[in-house]
Amino acid sequence: xxxxxxxxxxxxxxxxxxxxxxxxxxxxxxxxxxxxxxxxxxxxxxxxxxxxxxxxxxxxxxxxxxxxxxxxxxxxxxxxxxxxxxxxxxxxxxxxxxxxxxxxxxxxxxxxxxxxxxxxxxxxxxxxxxxxxxxxxxxxxxxxxxxxxxxxxxxxxxxxxxxxxxxxxxxxxxxxxxxxxxxxxxxxxxxxxxxxxxxxxxxxxxxxxxxxxxxxxxxxxxxxxxxxxxxxxxxxxxxxxxxxxxxxxxxxxxxxxxxxxxxxxxxxxxxxxxxxxxxxxxxxxxxxxxxxx
Numbered sequence: 001x002x003x004x005x006x007x008x009x010x011x012x013x014x015x016x017x018x019x020x021x022x023x024x025x026x027x028x029x030x031x032x033x034x035x036x037x038x039x040x041x042x043x044x045x046x047x048x049x050x051x052x053x054x055x056x057x058x059x060x061x062x063x064x065x066x067x068x069x070x071x072x073x074x075x076x077x078x079x080x081x082x083x084x085x086x087x088x089x090x091x092x093x094x095x096x097x098x099x100x101x102x103x104x105x106x107x108x109x110x111x112x113x114x115x116x117x118x119x120x121x122x123x124x125x126x127x128x129x130x131x132x133x134x135x136x137x138x139x140x141x142x143x144x145x146x147x148x149x150x151x152x153x154x155x156x157x158x159x160x161x162x163x164x165x166x167x168x169x170x171x172x173x174x175x176x177x178x179x180x181x182x183x184x185x186x187x188x189x190x191x192x193x194x195x196x197x198x199x200x201x202x203x204x205x206x207x208x209x210x211x212x213x214x215x216x217x218x219x220x221x222x223x224x225x226x227x228x229x230x231x232x233x234x235x236x237x238x239x240x241x242x243x244x245x246x247x248x249x250x251x252x253x254x255x256x257x258x259x260x261x262x263x264x265x266x267x268x269x270x271x272x273x274x275x276x277x278x279x280x281x282x283x284x285x286x287x288x289x290x291x292x293x
Contacts, residue, residue, distance in 0.1 A: 018057060020033070020035070020060035020061060020063075020064055021064050022034055022035025022036075022060060022063060022064060022074070023035075024054070027075060027140075028077075028135075028136050028139035028143070029135070029136070029139070030077040030079065030081070030136055031077070031078040032077045033054055033060055033075070033076040034074065034076075035060075035074050036066070036067030036070075036073045036074045037070055037071065037072060037073050041071065041072055041073035041149065042071040043071075043073075043150040043151065043190075043289065043293035044074075044140070044144060044149055044151045045063075045072050045073070045074045045075070045151075045152050045154060045285075045289060046074075046076075046140070046151060046152070046153045046189070047059070047062070047066075047074065047075070047076040047153075047154055047155075047156075047159070048077075048079055048133065048153065048154070048155040048158075048159030048160075048163050049076060049079075049156055049158075049159055049265070050156045050157040050265055050266070051080075051084060051085040051120075051157070051158045052084050053078055053080050053085075054076065054078050054084070055084055055087040056084075056087060056265075058266060059076060059156075059265065060076070062264075062265060063076050065282050066154075066282070066285065066286065069286070071290075079136070079162070080124065081132060083120070083123060083124075086116065089116065089117070126199075129162065130162060130165060133162045133165075133166065134166070134171055134188065137166055137171075137189065138173055138188065141173065141175065141186065141188055141189075142173075142175060150190040150191075150292075150293040151188070151293075152189060152190060152191045152192070152193070152289040152292070152293050153166050153167075153189040153191075153192050153193075154193040154194075154195065154285050155192075155193075155194050155195065155197060156195050156196070156262075156264055156265045157195070157196055157197070157261070157262060157265070158199070160195055160196060160198065161194075161198065161199050161200055163189075163192050163193070163194050164192055164194050164197060164200070164205055164206060165205055166188045166189045167187055167188070167189055167191075167192045167210060167211035167213060167249075168205075168209060168210070169187075169208045169210045170208055171187065171188050172185050172186060172188070172210065173185065173186065173188065187210050187211050189211060190211055190292060190293055191211055191213070191289055191291075191293055192211055192212070192213045192214070193213070193214045193215075193216070193288050193289070194213060194214070194215050195263075195264035195284075195285075196217065196218055196223075196224050196261055196262065196264060197215070198223055198224055200224070200232070202228065202231040202232060203231075206232050206235050206236070207235050210249060211249050211292075212249045212288070212291075212292050213249070213251050213252075214251075214252045214253075214254070214284060214285075215229065215232065215251070215252070215253045215254070216254050216256060216264060216281055216284060217229045217253065217254070217255050217256070217259065218255070218256050218257075218259020218261060218263050219258060219259045220257075220259050221259055221260060222260070222261055223261045229253055229255070233253065236248075236251050250292075256277045256280065256281070257277075258273055258274070258277070259277060260274075263277040263278070263281065264277065264278065264281035265278075
């Protein structure tokens with residue numbers, strides 16, 4: 001089991017400027033930000049955001065970047081059901097110019113808001129959180145399967161764990177007609193990207209994967225260490241050997257520098273190295289889904 005403390009790094013970073021171009025609708029019971037090709041998409045990308053959810057502009061702007069090519073229909077559901085980490089914490093802990101923030105302001109703010117965050121994590125235990133995600137994906141899969149649309153899921157930080165778990169064999173469902181001969185068992189999603197995924201439980205969260213997964217890790221990630229990457233790779237190797245000739249879904253691992261936690265969604269675009277992490281992580285997502293969807 002994971003022994004990591006609550007994700008204090010999940011509430012640090014930079015708020016990005018920009019105006020989201022999508023709209024918010026209700027989809028399969030959840031408030032959902034939607035953007036992209038609604039008439040003839042190549043496939044669907046589902047985003048599971050960091051803890052700030054739909055309220056953080058960065059998350060919507062990333063969805064917009066996935067939709068920019070016109071190939072994809074992008075959904076970002078409010079998996080927190082109206083209860084993300086309060087954005088007022090971001091206003092304090094995610095300054096536009098982090099260099100101008102004093103250490104007293106930074107750490108004083110963190111200590112002041114940590115009780116609120118701990119209470120929030122208590123309301124979002126794994127079992128409840130996963131059920132919300134899985135229920136949405138089941139409805140989406142049943143709705144889109146007759147259309148032949150594939151589904152990719154990308155998760156950031158908190159959402160990375162649940163994006164990975166969406167690709168497990170234990171969540172596969174039966175779809176098809178009433179005739180047993182026409183039914184088939186399929187995974188909830190067809191491919192996954194997990195960007196600095198926090199709170200991973202290894203091997204439980206990864207050994208039953210049945211879809212290709214692309215991981216992004218950071219060299220200077222103080223929450224999700226590269227040791228986690230090594231453990232995931234060890235599980236992949238062990239399972240591959242155990243299954244012998246049975247084909248295993250493809251996996252890849254990319255490491256970002258500096259790659260501080262949250263680099264794919266809350267990096268500082270005014271810093272050249274952090275901007276590269278932001279841009280390259282978008283490329284990683286689109287290339288992976290372009291390959292598998």
